[in-house]
């Protein structure tokens with residue numbers, strides 16, 4: 327007894343210790359070998375092997391795709407030859423993978439500037455074919471004033487290119503033909519750098535358009551039956567005059583996307599804050615304003631075109647509330663480093679209306695060890711459903727940034743669901759037998775509702791690839807934490823953008839999803855959500871495996887015990903041809919048992935106090951006595967009449 331109690335205590339303490347650790351492990355060499363330099367620009371599964379690859383820009387002019395592999399180094403670089411396409415002195419400013427021509431193979435869009443000073447942004451698209459980019463390329467014959475937003479303007483599930491040329495325009499590239507259309511019904515002056523987003527803001531499972539405009543100000547264009555209409559959903563004015571990039575997450579777990587905005591409170595950016603606006607509310611709520619670590623005050627680094635001030639979001643501890651990674655600088659010194667902001671319950675009146683706030687992990691030594699960090703983002707190394715980190719840092723005298731990979735050794739009893747919505751342009755039979763994986767699809771919206779262990783309903787939602795420009799570094803799928811409830815997900819809803827004029831929601835619901843699984847949703851055909859298919863890939867975590875082993879062990883144990891008992895009873899009951907029942911009372915069920923013993927010739931019921939009336943309809947040869955033994959000899963029909971025997975606790979004389 328004592329030892330078992332001790333064991334339970336030991337198990338619990340190990341468990342608690344595990345739950346509380348946020349240890350990181352540097353796995354840069356395992357992942358990249360000596361190739362860990364360049365600017366990480368985008369993520370996407372280029373070679374359709376269901377593993378996310380990394381797109382890196384080197385020397386501002388070279389595109390390297392790090393393909394995920396099973397052997398170390400886990401990422402193998404594949405250099406793309408762009409020399410023929412790009413003029414000399416071109417600076418590549420961003421990379422956006424996606425299927426731009428609708429052939430279900432991943433193409434790669436690059437934005438480039440001929441010199442860093444020239445404002446015009448040229449767009450090049452390299453056509454993917456059989457997992458290479460050697461098929462040729464296209465240069466859009468208009469330039470943009472800033473990097474465009476990759477979105478699905480017309481709801482055909484083929485990414486379109488939205489931005490400002492002379493006015494606001496969208497370019498469709500279906501079948502590799504450029505078609506330009508003017509977009510939006512009234513002119514907008516987009517801010518540079520923009521953080522426009524293609525995300526559902528009114529929970530109708532259809533992506534809306536959020537624009538960052540000069541001012542700084544914001545505009546929301548809701549998708550009304552597939553047409554974008556200006557609406558006042560989010561606050562139009564910014565809470566401060568210097569703001570960073572907007573991002574969208576379900577910060578408080580109500581199923582709605584919230585607008586998060588980092589801001590500087592003075593022109594030198596000595597004081598910083600992160601604000602949040604909920605859809606339908608005109609109020610900005612500070613969710614982080616305390617940047618003081620003992621004597622040191624930290625602050626945001628004011629952004630510029632190549633390194634905008636941005637939050638990178640992801641649910642690091644799978645509690646269902648998204649956390650963030652951010653770069654801060656020491657206001658009294660010169661150092662800057664990456665910090666993890668954990669989403670915790672609000673403990674200040676100022677964030678009361680949201681119920682959550684950010685808490686800075688000051689003592690994260692592995693992040694602190696990386697000097698001069700410039701970008702930090704979440705990435706799932708080894709695709710195990712737990713978000714790890716990539717940190718880029720500037721080294722003196724080097725042109726390229728250094729890539730650091732930190733593995734998150736978080737091993738709590740927490741669960742996740744990973745959802746990837748594909749284009750659904752084809753389902754099983756795709757042209758040229760390609761697998762429709764890896765086509766980064768902007769616009770799908772995912773929401774779950776589930777019962778928490780405390781009995782409350784919990785929601786969480788996320789948009790897939792809502793932003794594309796200025797190193798927004800979003801993953802090509804959504805990863806939602808479920809907390810520590812290992813229940814089935816009660817409901818999972820998936821919606822995709824609508825074509826203009828379509829009044830029905832393109833939304834489907836799946837029930838009872840197993841946690842720790844990857845769901846690949848193929849919305850084919852687009853306008854018949856009932857026919858959409860979802861493929862489940864299980865990623866059993868250690869704890870799930872452990873549970874399974876324990877369960878099987880318990881089953882085996884119980885089976886063994888049942889076997890032993892059964893064998894004992896049999897050996898007691900049916901050994902020999904004469905059988906004795908020595909129990910004081912013999913109940914019907916044990917008589918039934920004896921009836922099943924084949925070849926039973928005699929039966930003695932030994933009972934000093936009770937009497938037994940054993941009889942059948944035809945054959946009632948047994949003697950019935952009160953007290954003592956009841957012996958039945960020569961009973962050829964014993965099996966029959968025992969089934970009708972009556973056991974009485976009183977003496978009955980016949």
Ligand SMILES: *[C@@H]1O[C@H](CO)[C@@H](O)[C@H](O)[C@H]1NC(C)=O
Pocket residue numbers: 456758
């Ligand atoms: C695709 O490329 C592989 C080699 O990389 C080749 O074996 C295969 O035949 C190619 N498939 C098509 C359809 O061209």
Ligand SMILES: *[C@@H]1O[C@H](CO)[C@@H](O)[C@H](O)[C@H]1NC(C)=O
Pocket residue numbers: 467503504
């Ligand atoms: C743009 O390119 C297309 C071919 O892709 C061509 O037909 C069209 O004339 C070009 N437009 C302009 C304005 O150059």
Ligand SMILES: *[C@@H]1O[C@H](CO)[C@@H](O)[C@H](O)[C@H]1NC(C)=O
Pocket residue numbers: 579580581775783784785
């Ligand atoms: C979750 O969503 C459901 C349905 O949309 C709603 O009834 C419920 O109040 C939401 N729960 C929370 C905690 O917001």
Ligand SMILES: *[C@@H]1O[C@H](CO)[C@@H](O)[C@H](O)[C@H]1NC(C)=O
Pocket residue numbers: 442627628629630631632633
């Ligand atoms: C952007 O800012 C970073 C540091 O804040 C600086 O190193 C970099 O040179 C700047 N880039 C441009 C184009 O101004």
Ligand SMILES: *[C@@H]1O[C@H](CO)[C@@H](O)[C@H](O)[C@H]1NC(C)=O
Pocket residue numbers: 619622656657658659660661
């Ligand atoms: C911030 O910079 C000041 C001045 O260089 C230095 O004294 C202080 O230790 C730094 N704080 C941290 C946490 O590194």
Ligand SMILES: *[C@@H]1O[C@H](CO)[C@@H](O)[C@H](O)[C@H]1NC(C)=O
Pocket residue numbers: 612615616674675676
């Ligand atoms: C509460 O929030 C206010 C305003 O954001 C801030 O000034 C104050 O320091 C916060 N208090 C605590 C204890 O964090």
